[in-house]
Amino acid sequence: MSETMPQEFWQGVEQFNSGQFYACHDTLEALWIEAIEPEKTFYQGILQIAVALYHLRNENLRGAAILLGEGSNRLRRYPDSYGGINVDELLSQSAELLTVLQQTSVNKISASELLENQNLPIPKLVLSNDC
Template sequence: MSAPRVPGDQLCQVTPSEELQQAIAEFNGQEWFACHETLEELWVGAQGELRDFYQGLLQVAVALYHWRNGNFKGAEGLLQRGPDLLRRVPDTCLGVDVARVVAEAGLLREALLTLGEEQMAELDQSLIPKLHRAEP
């Protein structure tokens, strides 16, 4: 039996999959490479706003992976591109507070730009974004 068709403008309103819940746990556990792998599986088959949603989260996760590994340019660039994709979707998508991810990624990017490549390891750890459930 196939899943019921959901209109494109309501795709963000469906219940999050187990895979997305796994990706959220990986992201929040700072397992950013594993999160990237999980989100990539979801992104490949997605269309429209869900594709932007998964790719945006994926890019923020990879940005954090790059930051941890000392890749300033990779982190900074993806902290811009990921939120740009997330701005294309509703503020809440699949139960995730997208607006908060965008805001937190922006604060992190600004902090990295202020620190610069030489001091990026001194980043205030409280600025590392987490994926939060949207308030009902």
């Protein structure tokens, strides 16, 4: 990992945490296109989780579940803390939301019912203690 993450990455973190998921995707995608490993997959994992949350907001529960899983799978190869982000916490929060989405599907709850009647565990990008 490079010693410091680029300023655009931190802009993407702010966008993610403020609920600007589409903007976060655009910001991180621009970094991802130019990146080399191991940052490339790290950016992709976070941006896929951002797109999952964008799908969730637009009541596309299936798309949200698929991208939560794909983004999480990409991030599992990283240590608990990477790039100044607590990866373990992001994975835990994403897994919690994925469980809710899967239960929603099994229980045949509509997306609008889910979004209206539940405090969803929306993931946040938490800074790691060692940055």
